[in-house]
Each structure stands twice: as structure tokens, then as C-alpha cells.
Amino acid sequence: MTREERFQLEVADVFKSYERDRRPFAVLDGVSIRVREGEFVTLLGPSGSGKSTLFRIVGGIELPDLGRVSIGGREATGTPGLISYMPQQASLFPWMTVTDNIASALEIAGVRREEARRTAREWLERIGLAAVAREYPGVLSGGMQQRISFLRALLMPRDLMCLDEPFAALDALTRTEMQGWLLRMWEAERRSVLFVTHSIEEALTLSDRIYVLSKAPARVLREIEVPFGRPRRSDVWTEPAFTELKREILDLLGKGDAHAV
Ligand SMILES: Nc1ncnc2c1ncn2[C@@H]1O[C@H](COP(=O)(O)OP(=O)(O)OP(=O)(O)O)[C@@H](O)[C@H]1O
Ligand SMILES: [Mg+2]
Incomplete structure (x- = not known):
């Protein structure tokens, strides 16, 4: 095949x-x-x-x-x-920082927390959002939330x-x-x-x-x-x-x- x-x-x-x-x-x-x-x-x-x-x-x-x-x-x-699924409205956890929202997708894959956080920070750097790594989703613009939501879906270990x-x-x-x-x-x-x-x-x-x-x-x-x-x-x-x-x-x-x- x-x-x-x-x-x-x-x-x-x-x-x-x-x-x-x-x-x-x-x-x-x-x-x-x-x-x-x-x-x-x-x-x-x-x-x-x-x-x-x-x-x-x-x-x-x-x-x-x-x-x-x-x-x-x-x-x-x-x-x-x-x-992995990304809905029409960004669906981030409001009680987690941006970094932890992304890291949680990696933790589902069994990545240890500290390593997941480091990878999340690297990705935020790559997509130009390092400045908001410690913020909570509620203070971000719609476009930023969508970017992070997409990153979450991308990093989820699904094909x-x-x-x-x-x-x-x-x-x-x-x-x-x-x-x-x-x-x-x-x-x-x-x-x-x-x-x-x-x-x-x-x-x-x-x-x-x-x-x-x-x-x-x-x-x-x-x-x-x-x-x-x-x-x-x-x-x-x-x-x-x-x-x-x-x-x-x-x-x-x-x-x-x-x-x-
Ligand atoms: N759980 C449900 N019970 C009854 N009807 C439903 C249910 N879910 C969807 N429908 C109906 O099924 C049809 C298709 O809905 P669906 O949400 O899949 O459309 P869509 O193509 O995604 O539309 P849109 O482009 O507006 O998002 C609609 O008429 C909707 O009312
Ligand atoms: Mg629809």
C-alpha cells in the first residue's frame, strides 16, 4: 500500500x-x-x-x-x-495561565510537568506570544486566544x-x-x-x-x-x-x- x-x-x-x-x-x-x-x-x-x-x-x-x-x-x-479538536470559540481553561493551558495538552501525552512547561514556553516564543506566557486567557484578544487554542490542539498527541x-x-x-x-x-x-x-x-x-x-x-x-x-x-x-x-x-x-x- x-x-x-x-x-x-x-x-x-x-x-x-x-x-x-x-x-x-x-x-x-x-x-x-x-x-x-x-x-x-x-x-x-x-x-x-x-x-x-x-x-x-x-x-x-x-x-x-x-x-x-x-x-x-x-x-x-x-x-x-x-x-484533537478545536471548536469555533477558543476553549481555554480560564483558571490556568497561558503556559499551563498549553502544557496541559502535553501532560495528557505523559510529558512531565516541568518539561511540558518548558516546551510550552518555547512554542509561545515561536508564535510571538512569549510576553503573555504568565497571563490568564481572559485578558487576551480573540486572535491570541485562537492562536493558543490552535497550539493546544496541535500539541495534543493525536494524528x-x-x-x-x-x-x-x-x-x-x-x-x-x-x-x-x-x-x-x-x-x-x-x-x-x-x-x-x-x-x-x-x-x-x-x-x-x-x-x-x-x-x-x-x-x-x-x-x-x-x-x-x-x-x-x-x-x-x-x-x-x-x-x-x-x-x-x-x-x-x-x-x-x-x-x-
Ligand atoms: N442534538 C440535536 N438535537 C436535535 N437537532 C439537532 C441536534 N444537533 C443538531 N441538530 C440539528 O441538526 C442540523 C444540523 O446542525 P449542525 O450544527 O450539525 O449544522 P452545521 O452544518 O454545523 O451548521 P453551522 O454551519 O450553522 O454551524 C440543524 O438543523 C440542527 O438544529
Ligand atoms: Mg456548525
């Missing part, structure tokens, strides 16, 4: 319904996705299409009605604790990172800055990533591959290979292929006309 064919994550034919007004309400309608080792894969889909639901299923904290999840080649349906709209709460400028930052960090570490966003530009800038989902009940409308190389320039949006793919995705999501106005 070549490296190309090994999948860090396989979601096979997942169906999920909830109840609404005492009737079943279908959210996921046979969704299959895969993430290769070291691949950055994005789910793009309308609000309410079931992206976070799929994340909870991948994270093993919710069961599908039908279908399977496997992580690192092993059956993982309904098995929590196998992935798959799931990032659910990590930049949605940030202003446009900070968001662009964070995208460039994440791209550099990820290209240095090359972990398998499953990413969720509403932003087509963000998806095209960061990903190797994109799954475009329909409205609920979600199906995969199209799988798109993003043709831009690595390391990726942060100005890929200037490429003609970027505009073409953006157009294609807008059409798929039924927003093509709005865009043309």
Missing part, C-alpha cells in the same frame, strides 16, 4: 436523523469522506447542513444511525478521545485534528492573518486536518481537498482537488484557477446568481 492510499480518517456512508416535532429530521444522508495522512481537508456547506454533527460523530461523542468511522485504519465509531470554524468569530483582518499563520504552522507540522468553514476563500487558501455539502439532509455534492502547490503562497487568490473554483462552488451552493450581480 502506498502512502497515498493510507487514510487517517474514513467516514463511510453515515446517516443521522434527529427528532423535530416528534418526527425524524434527517441531517446526514449517506456522507462519505476521507482524509489522507498529512492532508488538509475542508467541509464546506450551508448553515445547518450537519457539519458540526459530522464532527461530533467523528469525535465519537455521538453515534450515527448508520455508517462507520475509522481513524488510523481502526474502527472508531462511537469512540471518543482519538482526535487527526478537527477544526470547526476556528476563525468565524474573528474580524476580517485578524482572520486573514490567522489563515496565513495556520498555513505556515501546518505546513511545518503536516498533521491530518479536517476543517469546517463557511468561507470559500478560506477553504481554497488552506486545503488540499474540499468536500462541498448540500443543505440538510447533507450529501456530498462534489469533491474538489485544490490545485495550488505547497508550501502555498498566501496570495493564491490572485490565480485564475482560484476564481474559477470559487465560481464553481458558488454555483454548487446555489449562490452563483447572487455573485454575478
Whole structure:
């Protein structure tokens, strides 16, 4: 088997319904996705299409009605604790300093406290946040909190990172800055990533591959290979292929006309 064919994550034919007004309400309608080792894969889909639901299923904290999840080649349906996860809002422990928030991710991996703290301080230096090492998360800006939250997820000893709209709460400028930052960090570490966003530009800038989902009940409308190389320039949006793919995705999501106005 070549490296190309090994999948860090396989979601096979997942169906999920909830109840609404005492009737079943279908959210996921046979969704299959895969993430290769070291691949950055994005789910793009309308609000309410079931992206976070799929994340909870991948994270093993919710069961599908039908279908399977496997992580690192092993059956993982309904098995929590196998992935690292970064939610939309930074989720740092407010009672711990920035250093200890990061160190705690390493301690989960069995690293001794003093060594974990030293590594945390080194990383804070690398990402230009050494000055806030002793602060508590509450006094940091949203962008700083997201950076630290991302670092926590990155240092968790898991092969798959799931990032659910990590930049949605940030202003446009900070968001662009964070995208460039994440791209550099990820290209240095090359972990398998499953990413969720509403932003087509963000998806095209960061990903190797994109799954475009329909409205609920979600199906995969199209799988798109993003043709831009690595390391990726942060100005890929200037490429003609970027505009073409953006157009294609807008059409798929039924927003093509709005865009043309
Ligand atoms: N525990 C639940 N019980 C009932 N309905 C739920 C539950 N969780 C999610 N839903 C419904 O499932 C649908 C999909 O929700 P989900 O949060 O997965 O969407 P999403 O694609 O992540 O949306 P967004 O882009 O807005 O974050 C929504 O209609 C939501 O109301
Ligand atoms: Mg969501």
C-alpha cells in the first residue's frame, strides 16, 4: 500500500436523523469522506447542513444511525478521545495561565510537568506570544486566544485534528492573518486536518481537498482537488484557477446568481 492510499480518517456512508416535532429530521444522508495522512481537508456547506454533527460523530461523542468511522485504519465509531479538536470559540481553561493551558495538552501525552512547561514556553516564543506566557486567557484578544487554542490542539498527541470554524468569530483582518499563520504552522507540522468553514476563500487558501455539502439532509455534492502547490503562497487568490473554483462552488451552493450581480 502506498502512502497515498493510507487514510487517517474514513467516514463511510453515515446517516443521522434527529427528532423535530416528534418526527425524524434527517441531517446526514449517506456522507462519505476521507482524509489522507498529512492532508488538509475542508467541509464546506450551508448553515445547518450537519457539519458540526459530522464532527461530533467523528469525535465519537455521538453515534450515527448508520455508517462507520475509522481513524488510523481502526474502527472508531462511537469512540471518543482519538482526535484533537478545536471548536469555533477558543476553549481555554480560564483558571490556568497561558503556559499551563498549553502544557496541559502535553501532560495528557505523559510529558512531565516541568518539561511540558518548558516546551510550552518555547512554542509561545515561536508564535510571538512569549510576553503573555504568565497571563490568564481572559485578558487576551480573540486572535491570541485562537492562536493558543490552535497550539493546544496541535500539541495534543493525536494524528487527526478537527477544526470547526476556528476563525468565524474573528474580524476580517485578524482572520486573514490567522489563515496565513495556520498555513505556515501546518505546513511545518503536516498533521491530518479536517476543517469546517463557511468561507470559500478560506477553504481554497488552506486545503488540499474540499468536500462541498448540500443543505440538510447533507450529501456530498462534489469533491474538489485544490490545485495550488505547497508550501502555498498566501496570495493564491490572485490565480485564475482560484476564481474559477470559487465560481464553481458558488454555483454548487446555489449562490452563483447572487455573485454575478
Ligand atoms: N442534538 C440535536 N438535537 C436535535 N437537532 C439537532 C441536534 N444537533 C443538531 N441538530 C440539528 O441538526 C442540523 C444540523 O446542525 P449542525 O450544527 O450539525 O449544522 P452545521 O452544518 O454545523 O451548521 P453551522 O454551519 O450553522 O454551524 C440543524 O438543523 C440542527 O438544529
Ligand atoms: Mg456548525
